[in-house]
Amino acid sequence: MYGPRQRGDGEAGVVAIFAHRIRHNESITLFGNGLPTRDFIHVTDVAKGLFGAIGRHGTYNIATGIETSVREIFDFACEALSSQTSPVMAELRSGEILNSSLDPALALNELGWNARVPVATGIPDTIKALAYELDN
16 A cells, blocks of 8 residues: 555655655665566555445455556656666565455445556655655
8 A cells, every 4th residue: 555644764665665765865676676566556545445345244355456566666756756766676585475466356346446546646646745745
């Protein structure tokens, strides 16, 4: 999950970490050479999914169902902040999975919910908001 006001220091999501490191001119390591994929979902979509599940009994994947590589997230971050930063490439860390996404079909069928914020707009908007927060 990603979104504005997420902290980029300590333990945080990769979107906030990238914004923080780019803004502070710190190096960024892409483990697995940036190839690992995750199911990145915007916080507003998660909130709407949780709201839609109120009073329901069941387990729902509040997810996009779309895999986006960490390299793509890095590229979105650099573009959003007009950065020419080059990442440090490294092997995948022990125990880390290469690909991860969830199937949101049950949430759509039973809750009428689906993710609406595309990664291609949500990530750059979030990166810009996080950078603004770092500057103020």
